[in-house]
Amino acid sequence: MTEPVLSVRGLTVSFPGILGRVPVVRGVDLDVHAGEVLCIVGESGSGKSVTALAVAGLLPQTAQVDGSVRVKDTDVIGADAGTLRRMRGRDVGFVFQDPSTTLNPVLPVGRQMTEGQVALGLLPRREAGARAVELLREVDVANPEGRAGQYPHEFSGGMRQRAVIGMAMAGRPGLIIADEPTTALDVTVQAQVLDVLDRRQRETGAAVVLITHDLGVVAEVADRVAVMYGGRIVETGQVEDIFARPRHPYTAALLHSIPRMDTTDRRLDPIPGNPPSPAELPVGCAFEPRCSVGGGRPKCLAEDPALRAVEGGGATACHFWQETPPAMQPAEVRDAPSAPAERQTLLEIRDLKVHFPVRRGILQRVTGHVRAVEGVNLTVHAGETVSLVGESGCGKTTTGKAVMGLTRATAGDILLEGASVLGLKATDMRSARRKMQYIFQDPFSSLNPVKTVEDIVAEPLHIHGLYNEMGGAQRIAELFDLVGLSTSMFGRYPAEFSGGQKQRIGIARALVLQPRLLILDEPVAALDVSIQAQILNLLEDLQKELNLGYLFIAHNLSVVRHISDRVAVMYLGRIVEESDRDTLYDMPVHPYTQSLMSAAPVPDPVAGRSRERIVLEGEVPDPADPPPGCAFAPRCFRATGICRSAPPPFEQYAGSESRAACYHAGPLEPGQSRQRTGT
Amino acid sequence: MKQMHAILAALRGLLRQTGATLGLGFLGLIVLIAVFADLLPLDPLGQDFLRTLEGPSRDYWFGTDELGRDILSRVVFGARTSLVTAAGAVTIAALIGVPMGLIGGFFGGWRDAVLMRLVDVMMALPAILFAMALIAVFGRSQGAALLAVGITGIPGFARIVRAQVLTLRKRDFVVAVEAFGGTASYNMFRTILPNSWSQILVQVVVLSSVAILLEAALAFLGVGVPPPTPSWGEMLRTGKSYLHEAPYYAVLPGIVLTLTILAFDSIGRGLSRLIENPRDAALQGSLK
Numbered sequence: 027m028t029e030p031v032l033s034v035r036g037l038t039v040s041f042p043g044i045l046g047r048v049p050v051v052r053g054v055d056l057d058v059h060a061g062e063v064l065c066i067v068g069e070s071g072s073g074k075s076v077t078a079l080a081v082a083g084l085l086p087q088t089a090q091v092d093g094s095v096r097v098k099d100t101d102v103i104g105a106d107a108g109t110l111r112r113m114r115g116r117d118v119g120f121v122f123q124d125p126s127t128t129l130n131p132v133l134p135v136g137r138q139m140t141e142g143q144v145a146l147g148l149l150p151r152r153e154a155g156a157r158a159v160e161l162l163r164e165v166d167v168a169n170p171e172g173r174a175g176q177y178p179h180e181f182s183g184g185m186r187q188r189a190v191i192g193m194a195m196a197g198r199p200g201l202i203i204a205d206e207p208t209t210a211l212d213v214t215v216q217a218q219v220l221d222v223l224d225r226r227q228r229e230t231g232a233a234v235v236l237i238t239h240d241l242g243v244v245a246e247v248a249d250r251v252a253v254m255y256g257g258r259i260v261e262t263g264q265v266e267d268i269f270a271r272p273r274h275p276y277t278a279a280l281l282h283s284i285p286r287m288d289t290t291d292r293r294l295d296p297i298p299g300n301p302p303s304p305a306e307l308p309v310g311c312a313f314e315p316r317c318s319v320g321g322g323r324p325k326c327l328a329e330d331p332a333l334r335a336v337e338g339g340g341a342t343a344c345h346f347w348q349e350t351p352p353a354m355q356p357a358e359v360r361d362a363p364s365a366p367a368e369r370q371t372l373l374e375i376r377d378l379k380v381h382f383p384v385r386r387g388i389l390q391r392v393t394g395h396v397r398a399v400e401g402v403n404l405t406v407h408a409g410e411t412v413s414l415v416g417e418s419g420c421g422k423t424t425t426g427k428a429v430m431g432l433t434r435a436t437a438g439d440i441l442l443e444g445a446s447v448l449g450l451k452a453t454d455m456r457s458a459r460r461k462m463q464y465i466f467q468d469p470f471s472s473l474n475p476v477k478t479v480e481d482i483v484a485e486p487l488h489i490h491g492l493y494n495e496m497g498g499a500q501r502i503a504e505l506f507d508l509v510g511l512s513t514s515m516f517g518r519y520p521a522e523f524s525g526g527q528k529q530r531i532g533i534a535r536a537l538v539l540q541p542r543l544l545i546l547d548e549p550v551a552a553l554d555v556s557i558q559a560q561i562l563n564l565l566e567d568l569q570k571e572l573n574l575g576y577l578f579i580a581h582n583l584s585v586v587r588h589i590s591d592r593v594a595v596m597y598l599g600r601i602v603e604e605s606d607r608d609t610l611y612d613m614p615v616h617p618y619t620q621s622l623m624s625a626a627p628v629p630d631p632v633a634g635r636s637r638e639r640i641v642l643e644g645e646v647p648d649p650a651d652p653p654p655g656c657a658f659a660p661r662c663f664r665a666t667g668i669c670r671s672a673p674p675p676f677e678q679y680a681g682s683e684s685r686a687a688c689y690h691a692g693p694l695e696p697g698q699s700r701q702r703t704g705t
Numbered sequence: 706m707k708q709m710h711a712i713l714a715a716l717r718g719l720l721r722q723t724g725a726t727l728g729l730g731f732l733g734l735i736v737l738i739a740v741f742a743d744l745l746p747l748d749p750l751g752q753d754f755l756r757t758l759e760g761p762s763r764d765y766w767f768g769t770d771e772l773g774r775d776i777l778s779r780v781v782f783g784a785r786t787s788l789v790t791a792a793g794a795v796t797i798a799a800l801i802g803v804p805m806g807l808i809g810g811f812f813g814g815w816r817d818a819v820l821m822r823l824v825d826v827m828m829a830l831p832a833i834l835f836a837m838a839l840i841a842v843f844g845r846s847q848g849a850a851l852l853a854v855g856i857t858g859i860p861g862f863a864r865i866v867r868a869q870v871l872t873l874r875k876r877d878f879v880v881a882v883e884a885f886g887g888t889a890s891y892n893m894f895r896t897i898l899p900n901s902w903s904q905i906l907v908q909v910v911v912l913s914s915v916a917i918l919l920e921a922a923l924a925f926l927g928v929g930v931p932p933p934t935p936s937w938g939e940m941l942r943t944g945k946s947y948l949h950e951a952p953y954y955a956v957l958p959g960i961v962l963t964l965t966i967l968a969f970d971s972i973g974r975g976l977s978r979l980i981e982n983p984r985d986a987a988l989q990g991s992l993k
Contacts, residue, residue, distance in 0.1 A: 430884050456886040464884040472877035476899045486885040532881075539885065 030057040031200045031233040032081060036093035039076050039085065047090060048305045050076050052257040054093075055333065058233040060200060063224075065244040065265075066237045067280075068254035069301045069554040070525075074237045077254070078203050081235070082118050083110040098200055115146040119194025119232075121204040121223075125186035129178040135186075136162065136174025139193040148197060161192040164229075165222050182645045184215035188222050195226055202227065205237045212417035212581065214642045217625035220247055221641055239555060241284055242584070242627025245269060245634050253277050256302050256312030259333055263340025265631045270353055273342040275319040278351045283559035284629060285588035287611065293566075294588065296559030300524045311345070316556075319349045371444070372543045372575040373406040373429065373462070378438035380421070380428050384650055396650040398424040400599035401438070403676075404577075406543065409569065411576040413586045415622070416596035419646050422579045425596075426545045429577065430464050431455055443542070460490065463536035467548035469528035473520040480516040483535045490539065505534040509564060526557035533564065543575045550585060562589055583626045587611050595619045598649055598657040601676065605684035615679045615691040618658045656688070664690040715903065718979040725975025728968035735965055739784040747778035749935045758951045767957045770940075771947065779935035780958050786936045787965070790851050791916040795909050797855030802862025803905065807893045809863070810870025821867070824860045832857040836923055845931045850923050854916045865908050869901040907976045914969035921962055937962045 039051040051073040058064045068074040079085050081095055083102045095102040100113045114120070122128045130138055136158030143149035149157060155174065162170035165188040178186060187207060194202055204223065208216040224247060227234050238244060244251055248265040253276065261274035272278040282295040299316045308314055310327040320326035325345050333343040344350065380399040383392040399421040406412045414422040427433040429440055431447060440447050447458045466472035473482055483502050487493040497504075503513045509530040520528060529549060536544060549565070550558040566589065569576060580586050586593055587607060594604040595618065603616035614620045621640040628634035642661045647653055653660050659669040668689050676687040719725040738745070753773035761768045767776035809820040836853030843849045873879055874897070882892050923929040924938025932939065937958050944955025 432880060432884060452888075459884065459886040464881070466877040466881065468877060472881050474878045474882075474896060474900070476902075485882065485887075489882070489885060489887045489891060535881070535885075 028059060030059050031098060032056065032058040032235065033096045034077075034081065034093070035095075037077065037080060037095060038090075038092045039073070039080055040090045042088055043305055045305070049307070050257055050304045051080065054254075054259055056235075056252065056259070058201065058235055060233050061228075061231045063227065063234045063236060063247055063249045064252060065248035065250070066235065066252045066254055067239065067241065067244055069239060069556060071301050071304060072254040073257040073304070074254045075205055078205050078235060078237050082114060082120055082203055084120070112146060115142045115148060116197050117199050117201060119197065119199040119202045121187070121190050121194050121202065121207045123206040124210045125183060125190050126178070126210075128190050129181075129186055131178050134175050134177055135181060135189050136176075139174075139189060139196055142193075143196050146197075157196070161196055162189065164195070164226065165189065165192040166218070167192075182215075183211055184218055184645055187211060187215075187219050191219070191223055191226065195230065195232070198230055199232060201233045201235070203235045203237075206239070207236070208243065209238070209240070212646070213583070213625045213627075214417060214621060215645055216243075216627075217639065217641050220627075223247070240627065241280065241555070241629040242634075245629045245631040246627045248631070253280070256307055257304055258312065258330075258343060259341075260313065260343045261341065262333075267338070267340055269629065269631050271338075272353055273336055273340060273347045273350055274313075274344045275317050275347075275350050276313045278353060279316075279318065280555060281353050281629070282351075283556050285559075285562065285584045287584045287587050287623070287626060287628060288630075288633075294559040294563055296563060297556035298560075300526060300557070301554065311343075318351070319344070319346050369407040369410070371405060372408050372442070373404075373577065374439075374441040374444075375402055375404040375425070375429065376439040376441070378402045378425065378428060378440065379436045380424050380433060381436040394650055397599050397652060398649055399428065400652075402596075402599075402601055404594060404601070404604075406575045406577050408542065408575050409573045410591045411569065411578050411589055413578040413580060413590040413593045414596055414601075415580060415583060415586050415593060417581060417622075417646055419598075419649060420596040421599040421649070422596050423547055426464070426547050426577060426579050429545060430462065431459070432464075456490070460539045461541050462543040462545065463539065463541040465529075465532055465536050465544060465546045465549050468552050469525050469532055470552070472532050473528055475520055478517050478519060479523070479531050482520070482531060483538055486535060486539050492539075496538075501538070502534075505538055508537070508568070509534045510560075524557075525553050526560055529553060529557075529561055530564070533561075533568070537568070537572070540572075541574070543577065545577045545579070547579045548581070549578075551580070551582065558585070565589065583623060595622065598646060598652055600657065600673075600687060602658065602688065603684060603686040605682070609683040613682065613684075613693050615682065615684050615693060616686040616688045617662050617664050617690070619686075620694045621661075621663075664688075666690070715906070715976065715979060719972065719975045722975045722978065724971040728971035728975070731964055731968040732972065735784050735961075735968075736788065738781055739788050742781050742785060745781070747781055748775060749778040749782040750774065750933055758947060758954070760951070760953060768951065768953045770951075770954060771943065776940070776954065776957060779940060780937070780961055783935040783937045783940060783958065784961075784965075786847065786930055786934060787917045787920055787962075790847065790854065790920040791913040793851040794854035794858055794916040795912050797852065798858030798912055799862050799905065799909065802859040803866050803898075805859070805863040806866025806868075807870055807897065810867035811874060811889065811893050811897070817867075820863065824863045827856065828860045830857060832919055833922060833926070836919070837926075837928055840923075840928045845928060847930045847934070850920055850929055853923075854919045857919075858912045858916065861908055861912055862905070865904050866901055869904050870897055873897050873900055903976065903980050907973055907980070910969055910973040910976065914966045914973070917962070917969075918966060 034054055034056040037051055037054040038049065040047040040049045054077055066074045066077065080091055081102065083105065085091060091103055093103065097113060098117050100109060100117065129135065136155065139158045139161050140149055140154040144151050144154050158174045159170045162173055167173050167185055167188055181189060207223065208219050211219060236247060245265065251263060251265050251268045252259045253261045253274065255276050261277050268277060272281060279297045283297055285294060297316050302308065302312055310329055311320065311331055314320045314326040331343045331345045333341050335341045336347065378399055379401055381395040381397050384394045384396060385391065386393045402425055404412060414425060416422050424433055428435045435448055442458055442461055450458060480502055483505060484493060487496055506513050511527065511530055523531065550561050553561060562585065568574060578589060590607045592606050593610045594601045595616065597618050603610065603614065603619045610619065614623055621642050624638065624640045640663065644661050647657065647660065655670040655672055656674050659665040662669065674687045674689045676685055678685050679691050719729060751774065753769060756769050757771055757773040759765060759769045765775050765777065767780060770776055805820045809817040835857060836850060839853045840849045879892060879896055882896050920929060921938030924936040925942045927942060929938050930936050940958040941955050944958065947954050
């Protein structure tokens with residue numbers, strides 16, 4: 027076998043903490059060969075990013091790094107700055123998570139892409155311009171000659187990330203490290219970027235280390251997978267083996283806890299508890315406190331298992347790996363969604379429009395409007411979950427905020443239990459707000475940092491003067507119990523809680539006024555997968571118990587399929603398709619829905635890779651200047667002349683539950699999308 | 706109760722920094738002495754005509770002035786003048802500036818425009834000239850000096866609070882209060898203000914040192930508190946005429962003044978450092 031491009035042995039990294047050094051990476055061994063894609067998967071705090079930074083020698087001075095890291099023929103640990111710099115320019119390319127902060131905003135993109143090569147003397151300065159154009163062309167940026175001289179703000183997010191990939195590849199490195207390269211991007215753009223990364227990797231034969239938390243992305247691109255937990259690799263293996271026959275209870279539990287697009291009949295099986303903090307690792311196996319296999323056996327409690335090879339390839343760090351549950355375990359079956367007898371209408375949105383004025387010049391004259399929401403109709407019944415799905419900028423959050431009265435509606439009407447909530451007096455609006463509540467995406471910023479969590483949950487009661495009437499501290503304690511928190515946490519501040527706990531606090535606060543309707547704006551998007559499952563299950567239980575109506579806003583199609591009763595797909599301010607969940611997922615008729623579904627990564631390396639994928643061109647247009655006719659036409663594979671002339675009506679699609687706004691609505695025929703997939 | 710938590714956390718953070726600890730110590734000493742000056746065997750007004758312009762001795766630790774008054778006593782009572790001016794000025798500035806910043810930042814639009822233009826006007830006033838104009842109208846008094854310093858301190862508070870409101874206004878926890886029906890004033894005073902205490906505290910410290918300097922400057926120009934009330938600036942003013950015969954006369958009060966300003970500044974710097982780089986969770990909660 028050939029020499030690996032990257033070889034890591036016994037890597038340990040620790041950072042200074044309040045009580046001595048905190049071990050973040052505890053003994054990692056890795057080999058990556060040319061032409062191979064290794065995915066490192068793990069939750070936050072598992073040490074995956076630190077491992078990547080250590081490989082590139084990018085850790086700060088305060089980090090204590092031991093072990094050995096070899097990239098080609100460079101020993102990274104202990105190398106001097108000059109050696110490292112040469113190595114990064116020649117042998118290693120790095121792609122960071124957020125393309126909007128990776129690029130320097132005051133330098134033209136083309137110049138940045140070749141800057142490193144020029145500085146290292148690998149590229150003559152006068153050839154830099156031509157090389158930049160070439161690099162941009164290689165990563166599918168349209169009009170590379172014109173684009174090379176532009177600044178990062180003139181690039182869209184997906185284009186920026188492709189430019190960063192081009193930059194990482196500029197020196198034709200043998201190793202590319204990509205740290206969550208698509209996490210900040212929309213699914214259709216993610217598909218483009220993964221496509222480019224995959225193609226460039228095959229063309230250059232580079233080895234790729236891709237770090238991600240998304241098992242769908244792993245299944246899509248990986249050859250080999252390393253699962254990290256608590257600063258160590260707990261399992262490695264070929265991607266098919268990992269997904270089909272996990273050999274570590276953590277891998278199996280992760281697979282059980284993710285919602286899937288292809289199944290709906292099972293309740294999620296979350297991993298209990300939280301990922302360990304590197305400062306407070308258990309003595310024995312780091313996963314033992316959350317493990318379903320260990321069950322408190324003395325060996326697990328006392329001895330941290332070593333990573334050892336097992337028959338059939340791969341390696342696991344578990345004492346009892348033979349007992350690992352299978353990947354597809356029939357978990358607890360969910361109750362079939364029973365059609366409720368009387369379905370009380372909670373929320374009715376009628377032809378809602380929200381326009382934001384665009385002001386220009388010193389006189390601040392209104393020169394145009396951003397049409398964030400352009401005619402949305404939607405109904406939510408009690409006990410029902412209606413989801414709004416779409417990419418960023420499609421107007422789904424604005425719709426939610428307009429319902430809450432946090433954003434002023436321009437036209438249309440919003441009825442809550444039959445009464446309009448638009449144009450209410452301040453006092454009437456306050457009482458209307460008792461019936462509906464909002465749950466925010468980011469649990470880290472939605473809780474007031476200077477209040478104790480008890481006060482945070484009680485705050486709505488105080489505002490409405492209902493604290494004593496609703497039972498005071500007793501009521502708060504009930505709510506803590508309802509969302510699975512302990513009342514012993516009352517006096518603590520939000521900073522002392524983990525993300526999942528904070529989201530529970532946010533849910534408790536939303537429920538304290540006994541609302542009928544919850545508007546959930548990406549409630550699990552900021553959480554680790556194992557915690558996501560806990561929160562989704564909690565939301566399902568609460569809905570059943572309290573007969574709540576949910577307006578669920580999300581971009582993650584698997585989560586939406588799992589939780590929804592009905593789904594509406596939004597594109598550029600309009601609903602393009604709406605149906606009951608299973609009809610929409612089994613037979614989408616709008617080409618945008620079809621593209622979204624095909625772009626979403628599927629956590630199944632066999633079926634996922636064989637399916638037909640539609641990679642959309644371009645990105646969502648600017649809502650201040652939407653294309654004429656159907657807004658999706660410029661990216662659509664079915665578009666014809668009529669699509670560009672007038673917006674299509676929103677109509678029932680014959681023989682189906684679905685309604686869609688498309689002249690050419692219809693199920694996807696095999697091969698149909700091919701004609702325009704080349705980007 | 707809640708505020709105590711934040712203050713104690715800030716104090717603990719300050720005491721971890723050498724500079725800020727020294728500053729707090731010196732300032733604490735000055736404040737203690739100023740408050741309990743009456744209990745000390747000091748007499749700032751009594752004159753000993755036989756011993757004028759005398760150097761430091763066992764009887765007069767800081768020496769005596771041209772009228773034979775004890776300079777140490779005058780420095781101690783002068784601290785009162787300085788601290789009262791500073792406290793009064795900061796109170797005026799904060800009581801007017803903080804609500805201005807809250808309202809302007811929270812509502813935006815015309816309210817913001819009007820308030821901020823007002824702030825611009827106040828910023829344009831040179832503090833000393835403005836103070837002298839006030840004194841010309843109201844006569845020499847501690848009140849006039851205090852008012853002048855207070856009014857020129859308003860823009861500092863208004864701007865800092867407005868900037869803080871603008872960053873917090875769109876944060877989810879503020880929107881959340883709106884979503885469950887909290888009124889604008891509830892949000893301003895119960896949500897945003899408690900999250901701005903640390904920034905306000907820094908401004909209090911900064912303005913205190915500015916106020917003390919300004920009060921000294923006015924006295925130095927001869928328009929400060931009327932004699933015979935002791936004031937550090939006044940002592941510098943008369944002391945400078947005797948720099949050759951009695952250097953300690955101006956130098957010792959000058960040193961005390963400098964150290965006091967230094968103490969305020971090191972506390973202010975310590976606080977800013979805490980805001981930028983909070984070490985523990987409690988601090989993160991109270992200062993971020």
